[in-house]
Amino acid sequence: MEKTFSMIKPDGIQRGLVGEILQRFEKKGIKIAAMKFMMISRELAEKHYTAHKGKVFYDDLIRFITSSPVLAMVFEGEDVINIVRKLAGATSPEAALPGTVRGDYSLDVEYNLIHASDSKESAEREISLFFREEEIINYELITAKWVYPK
Template sequence: MSDHERTFVMVKPDAFARGLVGDVISRLEERGLKLVGIKVETMPRERAEEHYGEHEDKPFYDDLVEFITSGPVVPMVWEGQDATRQVRRMIGDTDPAEADPGTIRGDYALDLGRNVVHAADHADEGANEREIGLHFDEDELTEYDAHDAEWLYE
């Protein structure tokens, strides 16, 4: 379907350590999004610096890089209609104190520095392509027909 897009999502080290990977994946699957790429890794520092490059001149940059490289992460690529906007709404406000109950951060996070999940920003033109390309080679992404697509989309 032409209005489908891919979006980048990453479970952060805090959520990995707390055993929340399955819950994050389940929520996205239950919404109807299609998982097309996933891996488990400890992010290399160089990639973390590139991932957060837009924040390089900000005082919290070093803490971001240290945290995201401190343990395993689960980078993923999800596909669906308006996927980026849908995922951003599902994960909630960056600051868990402002995240609505029912969102991933609203349900699982208390602290801005430990906010469970990262997702590409729909307001940032090109964020998905940049982040997907940084974390995945094209041959790591899978094309397939979802068996439930006819029940999700008109």
């Protein structure tokens, strides 16, 4: 099974959307392997957003992600990276389709509620930034046989 990193950002926490957002992934059948409610330090934020360093929006991005708690998560499932990204929706609110987290709740490209890893390499890097190996729980989700019938 594939693993991916996702994070409910400060705006999702402050708007009280954690339960609603998590429910979408659980209803889809995605397994939660780890969760951590936390404040992100500037150092961790800079590591997480290293690909954006030097861009005009970088400082605002760092300021935003460190402004309030986040919920960092590891999800597990078949093709989970692509599925989580589709459920999250397009980064830009005008491109995010209804039925996605961003399509239903986001009006701003920066305040877009959720982060979802965009590749296997990003997922592995981001998971290792936010979680120690022993914090990722390996367990059998008893509903898996009803989600993945093969």
